[in-house]
Amino acid sequence: MHAETDEVVRDKVAAAHRHGLVPVLCVGETAEDLEQHGASAVPVAQLRAALEGADVSKGLVVAYEPVWAIGSGQAATPEQAQQVAGALREVLREIAGDDLAAATRILYGGSVKAANIAAFMREPDVDGALVGGASLDLDEFSSIVRFKKHVGA
Ligand SMILES: O=C[C@H](O)COP(=O)(O)O
Numbered sequence: 001m002h003a004e005t006d007e008v009v010r011d012k013v014a015a016a017h018r019h020g021l022v023p024v025l026c027v028g029e030t031a032e033d034l035e036q037h038g039a040s041a042v043p044v045a046q047l048r049a050a051l052e053g054a055d056v057s058k059g060l061v062v063a064y065e066p067v068w069a070i071g072s073g074q075a076a077t078p079e080q081a082q083q084v085a086g087a088l089r090e091v092l093r094e095i096a097g098d099d100l101a102a103a104t105r106i107l108y109g110g111s112v113k114a115a116n117i118a119a120f121m122r123e124p125d126v127d128g129a130l131v132g133g134a135s136l137d138l139d140e141f142s143s144i145v146r147f148k149k150h151v152g153a
Pocket residue numbers: 065069070071072073109110111112130131132133134
């Protein structure tokens with residue numbers, strides 16, 4: 001969307017760290033990538049490239065945002081989100097070790113709404129959600145935030 005290369009994203013992560021900020025690093029595949037390479041190959045490659053030379057101990061939030069799911073009304077399935085979030089966690093383990101990998105939040109974003117948030121949050125490697133359009137609707141967003149109450153999870 002912003003024509004950012006992996007190098008630009010890597011430089012933004014480094015700049016955020018240099019200035020004491022915690023970057024929210026969004027990775028995700030296009031519909032074409034999904035068809036050609038499956039769900040996790042492209043996000044995993046993007047994460048590796050963005051973290052080249054980075055010090056994860058300075059703070060990092062990773063968001064898995066499949067491009068085809070953003071604003072489309074067609075969310076990934078919770079199983080797809082878990083598959084990719086698990087693969088991203090594994091990359092974090094390799095790069096930063098078990099403790100930092102476990103402490104790093106991995107979010108899912110892409111057509112999250114009150115009706116599907118609970119299913120994403122049940123997945124072990126999905127630690128939260130990055131909510132776009134639904135955050136503009138007060139009732140919808142407050143229902144997302146309070147999902148435990150309405151699903152009894
Ligand atoms: O910033 C938000 C994400 O790009 C997801 O947007 P969305 O929830 O409208 O699909």
